[in-house]
Every structure is written in structure tokens, then in C-alpha cells.
Amino acid sequence: MAPASCAGGDPNQPALLSRGRPTQTSSTENATFPGGNAVDGNTGTRWSSQFSDPQWISVDLGAVKSVSRVRLQWEAAYGRQYRIEVSQDNQNWSTVNTQTAGDGGTDDISFTATNARYVRIFGTQRATQWGYSLFEYEVYGV
Template sequence: MKTLKKVFFSMLITALLLSNFPYSVGVHASETNIALNKPVTTSSVRPARSELVGALVVDGIDDDESSRWSSKMATGLGENEGPSEDGTVEQWITVDLKNVYDLSMVYVSWEGAYAKSYQIQTSLDGTNFTDIYVNTNAKGGKKTIDKTSFINPALAKYVRVKCNEPVKASWGIQFMKLN
């Protein structure tokens, strides 16, 4: 029986090593900005304000007009790629945290062009996302969403804010900070 247990555990350890077990779980202390300077992808960047890229949302600077992400106008009259100012209604921003964390809170800071309906989503693979927070009547401004408001567990390597409806389509989405 001891030999069988040794063989089983040896096989289990070998399988984990060979599969490149990809997750290292960390604990997110609320005072630590784990998104700081991490890679960001976005649905679009407004051509007229092409300097306002997604990476500015995780640069650690809040309340600075030059440090924000500006999406294309969320009119639904265009695509998110290409030179047109018009994009799709739905816009999003995703941060790759580089490691897996059990989130204890998410901080969002919107400019005047906020999403009045949005979801905060998490993913372990960057493809399959799960809602952890949904707001269908947002008012913009600054919001700290703590774990007690999460609707699902918040184990995440990727955090996405999916903006479903802008407060004003011709403004698009202006996102100041995501921590």
C-alpha cells in the first residue's frame, strides 16, 4: 500500500510539473495596487485622442486629465479598429495582473464620460470571463467595490471592466483609474 501511495504522489507531482501549473495565488491587500503598471488591452482608443491609451489607467495617477483612457465614441455606428471616431456601443478595458490574486476590492474612477451600465469581470485565462460586479444604474465618479459587493468569487489573473452603455454615446468612455 505504501508503494502504491508513493507511485500515485510521484505521478501527481510529475503531472503538475509537466502541465506547467500556471497559477500562483496571492492575496490582495486592499492598500496595495496590484494593477499598477501592468499590461492593459482595450476595445478601442479614440483616434482624436490617441495619446489617451489604456496603460494610463494603471499608472497610479488619479484626477489628471492627461492620465486616462479614452475609447472611441460609443455610437454603434462604427468598428473599434480603424480611423473612424465612431466605435461599437460596448467598450472594455482589461488589465493582466500577471499572477492570480484573490481580489478583496476593485477601485474605479470615471471621468465625466462614464458607463451608466457596466460589469467588472475576472478571468484566469484572459478568454473566459465571469461577472463579479454588475451596475446597471451607475453615476460615474469614484467607486470602491469591496468583496462584500461581489456576486461571485474574485480569483483573477485578468480584470476587465465591460462598459455596456455610455452616459453619452458621442463621448465614448473616459476611464481615469482602475486599481
């Protein structure tokens, strides 16, 4: 039987790993917009940071997984420049992708598969006067 975390039962196909997993954030705008909103599968909720740079949100996948894709559904307050970072211990981070001209909407970013337990979006430049705001933050892998 295929592992429950693999889509369609095929262990080689990327599956959504971040849904409902614990998050950490550098900040929240207020109690209405916690990090958990970005991984709850509900596009009617969102995480929103304080209105300054830098800001970040990370998700704990629960165990080391092979991750290869991140899908971000931005609210109107989005990241112009940000990095996708990975870690196995939540202390030492490696950059797997850098975005320098984000334009909001949905960013679907694939990168070389890497082993990680934690995946972080590290925003370095906001596109608006507001913070960073994500309706959904999805991490895919096997």
C-alpha cells in the same frame, strides 16, 4: 518577510495590484488616451474609448491573485451600465459585479474574493455621447 504585493506587510489586507500592469482595450479614442494611462497612478492622464457601445478595458495582474475590489475614477464620460469581469486565461470571463445606474465620479466596488489574473471593466451603456473614460482603474486583492 511579507510579499511585496501586500499593503503594510499584512498578507490578509487588500493591496493595489493593477498599478503599472499591462492593459488591453476594445478601442481608444486616439493615441493620446491609451489603456496604460488608467493604471499609471496619474490622475492627469486617462484612457478613453471610441464613442460607441460596448467597450472594455482589462488589466493583466501577471499571475492569478485573489481579487475583491475595483476602484474606478471616471472622467466626465462615464459608464452608466457596466460589468466587472474576471478571468484566469483572458478568454473565459465571469461576471463578479454588475452596475446598472452608474453616476460617474469614483466607484469603489467590493465583491466576493475570487481568483483571477485578468480583470475587465465591460461597458454596455455610456452615460454620455462620448466614450468610456477612466482617469484611474485600480484592482485590489491579496
